[in-house]
Amino acid sequence: MPSPLAELPIRRLTTEDLTACADLSEDRGWPREEHKWGFLLAAGTGYGIDTPDGKGLVTACVITSYGPRLAAIGMVLVADRFARQGVGRRLMKHVLRQLEGTPLTLHATPYGRPLYEELGFETTGRAEMVRGHFRPSGPAPTVATRPATAEDLPRILRLDAEVFGQDRTHLIARLPAFADQLRVSEDSAGLTGFAAAWPNMNTHAVGPLIARDTETAKALVASLAAGTDRPLRTDVDVRHETLLNWLKASGVESVGFNAVMTHGIPALPGDWTRRFAPLTVAAG
Secondary structure, three states, rough: OOHHHOOEEEEOOHHHHHHHHHHHHHOOOOOOOHHHHHHHHHHHHHEEEEEOOOOOEEEEEEEEEEEOEEEEEEEEEEEEHOOOOOOOHHHHHHHHHHOOOOEEEEEOOOOOHHHHHOOOOOOEEEEEEEEEEEOOOOOOOOOOOOEHHHHHHHHHHHHHHHHHOOOHHHHHHHHHOOOOOOEEEEOOOEEEEEEEEEOOOEEEEEEEEEEEEEEHHHHHHHHHOOOOOOOEEEEEOOOOHHHHHHHOOOEEEEEEEEEEEEEEOOOOOOOOEEEOOOHHHHHH
């Protein structure tokens, strides 16, 4: 006999569902992350299923679209009491139908990875999650940074599109309001990098982190760390081994790994050598 959950409709989520989404995060042992949920629901498209009593969510996810050539799937959650009943698979299949023909990416935990593999996603990269109080270690970075200004935004958008490989103006233009800090580095030819630190529960999440080279990335992170008393957290592409080693030498510890998975493309677009960390793994 089909589960009653199979009859519950999938609907679009809005920013009015923020509390229900945060409750769902908490139910699964995640931080509530209201600030991040609000950002993603405003910039992207949420899908979810209401509980039978209408007082919460059975499952939810958010799609961040970058046009016909890429979309990211994130915040895929199922309430604990409804887990292992196929509802997460049903939601993902619905999303795949909605996005048919669009290349997709997501960051998968070890728990979620088997489902995504079943749905045709392939692991094409790896990111290391790090967290901790940053304490400068070794020689100070030599690259100068400064707070971004409104006049920097067009240049930030151009650099970001070049490195990310897609136009994400709808996300980056929200950074000045979303983040507590937004800093840039530059030389005589123009911007060489930018990075933001945004509040995530009791931490400051660093992302995006776009930089010409590792020394520039270090300088941006160090300057952001100097502006907060909170622990930092970020997700760094494991190919940036030098940056990861420097972070760990500076008191920021590894807390786990996510698989970077894609569907319909062999790898993420853009220039990974300058893309050190995402804005948030939920947005690709």
